[in-house]
Amino acid sequence: xNGRRSYFIITCIAFGFAFxxxxxxxxxxxxxxxxxxVTVWDSANSPTLKWYVxxxxxxxxxxxxxxxxxxxxxxxxxxxILGTLAGFGLARFSRFRGRFTLNAMTTAPLVMPEVxxxxxxxxxxxxxxxxxxxxxxxxxxxxxxxxxxxxMAYVTxxxxxxxxxxxxxxxxxxxxxxxRPLKVFFVITLPIIxxxxxxxxxxAFTLSWDDLVIxxxxxxxxxxxxxxxxxxxxxxxxxxxxxxxxxxxxxVVSLMIxxxxxWMARASRLEKAT
Amino acid sequence: MRSTRxxxxxxxxxxxxxxxxxxxxxxxxxxxPFVIVLKISxxxxxxxxxxxxxxxxxxxxxxxxxxxxxxNYAFLFTDSLYINAxxxxxxxxxxxxxxxxxxxxxxxxGIARAQPSTRNLLxxxxxxxxxxxxxxxxxxxxxxxxxxxxxxxxxxxxxxIHEPLTMLYTPFAMYVGIVYSYLPFMILPxxxxxxxxxxxxxxxxxxxxxxxxQAFYKITLPLSRNGILAGSMLVFIPAVGEFVIPALLxxxxxxxxxxxxxxxxxxxxxxxVASAVAILLLIILxxxxxxxxxxxxxxxxAAR
Numbered sequence: 001x002n003g004r005r006s007y008f009i010i011t012c013i014a015f016g017f018a019f020x021x022x023x024x025x026x027x028x029x030x031x032x033x034x035x036x037x038v039t040v041w042d043s044a045n046s047p048t049l050k051w052y053v054x055x056x057x058x059x060x061x062x063x064x065x066x067x068x069x070x071x072x073x074x075x076x077x078x079x080x081i082l083g084t085l086a087g088f089g090l091a092r093f094s095r096f097r098g099r100f101t102l103n104a105m106t107t108a109p110l111v112m113p114e115v116x117x118x119x120x121x122x123x124x125x126x127x128x129x130x131x132x133x134x135x136x137x138x139x140x141x142x143x144x145x146x147x148x149x150x151x152m153a154y155v156t157x158x159x160x161x162x163x164x165x166x167x168x169x170x171x172x173x174x175x176x177x178x179x180r181p182l183k184v185f186f187v188i189t190l191p192i193i194x195x196x197x198x199x200x201x202x203x204a205f206t207l208s209w210d211d212l213v214i215x216x217x218x219x220x221x222x223x224x225x226x227x228x229x230x231x232x233x234x235x236x237x238x239x240x241x242x243x244x245x246x247x248x249x250x251x252v253v254s255l256m257i258x259x260x261x262x263w264m265a266r267a268s269r270l271e272k273a274t
Numbered sequence: 275m276r277s278t279r280x281x282x283x284x285x286x287x288x289x290x291x292x293x294x295x296x297x298x299x300x301x302x303x304x305x306x307p308f309v310i311v312l313k314i315s316x317x318x319x320x321x322x323x324x325x326x327x328x329x330x331x332x333x334x335x336x337x338x339x340x341x342x343x344x345x346n347y348a349f350l351f352t353d354s355l356y357i358n359a360x361x362x363x364x365x366x367x368x369x370x371x372x373x374x375x376x377x378x379x380x381x382x383x384g385i386a387r388a389q390p391s392t393r394n395l396l397x398x399x400x401x402x403x404x405x406x407x408x409x410x411x412x413x414x415x416x417x418x419x420x421x422x423x424x425x426x427x428x429x430x431x432x433x434x435i436h437e438p439l440t441m442l443y444t445p446f447a448m449y450v451g452i453v454y455s456y457l458p459f460m461i462l463p464x465x466x467x468x469x470x471x472x473x474x475x476x477x478x479x480x481x482x483x484x485x486x487x488q489a490f491y492k493i494t495l496p497l498s499r500n501g502i503l504a505g506s507m508l509v510f511i512p513a514v515g516e517f518v519i520p521a522l523l524x525x526x527x528x529x530x531x532x533x534x535x536x537x538x539x540x541x542x543x544x545x546x547v548a549s550a551v552a553i554l555l556l557i558i559l560x561x562x563x564x565x566x567x568x569x570x571x572x573x574x575x576a577a578r
Contacts, residue, residue: 009383012377012380013380016380016457017381019454019457020400020457020458021399024411026417026418027414037422039417039418039422040422040427082295082299085293086293086297086300089292089296093292096289098293098297101297102300105300105301106296107563107570108304109304110508111508111511111512111566113511113515113516113517113532114517116311116535116555117304119311119552120307123307123311123549124310126324127310149299149304152296152299152300156296164574181288203405210408210409212518213517213536216540217539231409231518231522234522235521237416242410246407253406257405261394265394
């Protein structure tokens, strides 16, 4: 990069990252503000941790977080199984009946507006309950099914693109040496795509943890998730406890992302070295 | 061995079993639901649980009557609210997509041309907000944009304005929110595309006398067409049906179709009307989804 163009590009990048990060930083800063007005800095009593303490005593938020955690963990585990199977099928079997449909069904949830997915899932659950009596009412089960349906699509993309970039020679060699397909998958393929599966799990977890719309449609009484509680609070305006929640979320996510990318960078260096 | 051959004869293979599970799952929980939405969009609103009339009705002893009515659709086209909301959503999504492209393209370009070590760091910084809650990031803008929010406080303390600007609950706030939330979806496919670019082409063009902007216009831009299309679809399609951002930043007058659907469903309990809105929205968005899929197929074919 040289000359005038590079200044232009650097300015654009600086502006773009400022745009992405100023809102996040402002939430972090104001989570330490003593004032209940949130964005008006009370310099006499700040910084303070009092909203952190009050968040830890907010049972409504803690209960919702517990439900969200359960749904997110079950969802991520289920989505990883379904998504890995779909991604493996799409990447390794070049022709099979229904390939086009499977491809379409795993691409569409990525762009489908959530209100449509949410509404359609709810109507399905209601129709199923009327005809076969399952699921009886709505709650954690129906929410988890809803989350798995859209987050498995993301896992599929991640696994599929990882499989597309690695050489099939290793798998073929193992087959030539007499290993059965199932064994090849568990001994060769799975360890190689493990980083993709791990990031797929984390992605599915966060998608579920953050989801508001599909949860609102498919949840029942007494199963409000964290985003649902946050949404109803935020609709009434800013609240210091939400800033604390945001700061904690950002801290956990950043640690996780940095940790995983370090681990992956090391793994790929090792892979290249051997 | 013999048993697997027998299974294969009746059409059961290992391969089939691998794809059958995700296939059946998506069929049941992603495709069948749309059929039910279609069905209920032809039903009547009823004061029952669930709040719609059945399509099949027993008439006399042994016959069933199918009751299909187009009232919900007729209603959507007679009340200007719905069509206006739909047109407005398309407009908002389109303009937001252009802004995302304008902000995202130079960023993706700069990241793709950066040194490999800086590149990974910059990419990480693009992905990081995408992993933190959308709801919380939209919430952050309430704090920035409101009357006694951060932007107004800063501008007033600098003496640039004397009265707070009204920014929150305006179309401006909604555009900012959508561009902000969907920017990573624009940058990532663009970056994936630009990263594969052969930069020597640009040098060759400059050697042959092209000015840098000419080289960009004649080479980089056409070659990144698929990246532009993929990124634009990833922003445009979900933005048309967006609910959270207009609900939190757009104020009561922000006419967005996703919000109308939500209100019909949750506030009015008009399930059949909400279904008809969903079907109408799908009819508009499915062509774009198919376009997106064909762009993706071209991209992955080019990568091989």
